[in-house]
Amino acid sequence: MNLFYKIAIPVFMLVSSYANAQLKNTQTEIVTVYGSCDMCKKTIEKAATEKKISEAVWDKDSQKLTLTYDTTKTTADALLKKVAYAGYDNEKYLAPSEAYNKLPGCCKYERPAETTANKDNHEGHETLAAENSGQSNTILKDVYRSYFTLKDALVKSDGSAAAKAASELEKTLKAVPMDKMQHAAHMVWMKSLPVLREDAEHIAETNDIKHQRDHFVTLSDALYNVAKAFTTGETIYYQHCPMYNNGKGANWLSLGKEIKNPYYGNKMLSCGNTVETLK
Structure with a gap:
């Protein structure tokens, strides 16, 4: 047994046991991430760690990152994409050049993929480009479908139908392919997801x-x-009811421009206005 595995296995077990106590539905993987110093370690671990979602420990000598994550909330692929956007090449993604170039001097590790012009060096990797202006909403179509079904149930003041729609929404939230999200959109999604799940x-x-x-x-x-x-x-209307919540107001999303208030139903069905149109 070589030195790396003599060291890595105990560390792997220690990290896994700790992380598993903090997380649910866990899976642990050891992957290669390139870096050069303790500052790299801090940045890599920060990029791949999310509270109650994932834990990450990177070893400078072995260039190995131990990932432990909740499989219902993220994937190793999504976490490695975040690491790449932080400037660090890994076994799945090559960092964008602009991200690598922004690293401090001490963090400028030798990029294995750039040591030769042989295209085989890029096999199995995806080079991440700079962010586009928008991420397609098609991967969220089932989430929106469940949300609008829930909204319609509230318009009808049907608590049973609303509960059923919300249960379906829970399922669609778990099924969203986060690994297909661009970095900026993924960050927004991960920030919003705990609220969506809880509600x-x-x-x-x-x-x-x-x-x-x-x-x-x-x-x-x-x-x-x-x-x-x-x-x-498609066009989505962001609409507002000024009276709900003791006059503090409340908003909702709708596929139709006509106001159908989900907070009061037939009592004040047309109360509200469209404040923004999303396309």
């Missing part, structure tokens, strides 16, 4: 229409932030 869960576990509507407020705010980060294939 969908609360709405799904009750038929109390008031409780459901209260959580629909923050659910809609979170989904709006997501919609702003992704280009849409």
Whole structure:
């Protein structure tokens, strides 16, 4: 057994046992990430670590990153993409040149993929380009479908149908292919996802229409932030009710321009206005 594995296996077991105590539905992988110093270690681990989602430990000598993550919330592919955007080549993604060039001098590791012009060096890697202006919303089509079904149920003041739609929304949130997201859009998604999950869960576990509507407020705010980060294939209207929540107001997303208020239903069906159109 070589020296790396004599060292790596105990470290792997220690990290895994700690991370597994903090995370749920865990999977652990050891992958190659290139770097050169302790500052690299800090940056790499920060890029791949998300509270209650993933833990990461990078070893400078072996150039190995131990990833432990909740498989229902992220993937190794998505985490390695974040590492690449931070400037570090790895076994899956090559960092954008502009990200690598921004690294401090001490962090300018020798890039294995650039040591030769042989194209075989790039086999199995994807070079990440600079971000485009928008990410396609098609990968979220099922999320939107479930959301709009939920919204329609609240318009009808149907707590049972709303709970069923929210349960379906929970499933679609888990099925989103995060590895297909561009970096900027993925960051927005990961920030919004915990709120979306929590509110969908609360709405799904009750038929109390008031409780459901209260959580629909923050659910809609979170989904709006997501919609702003992704280009849409169809027109979505961002609408506002000025009276809900003791006059503080509340928003929602709709496929139709006509106001159908999900916070009051038939009591004040047309109360509200369109404040923004997303395309």
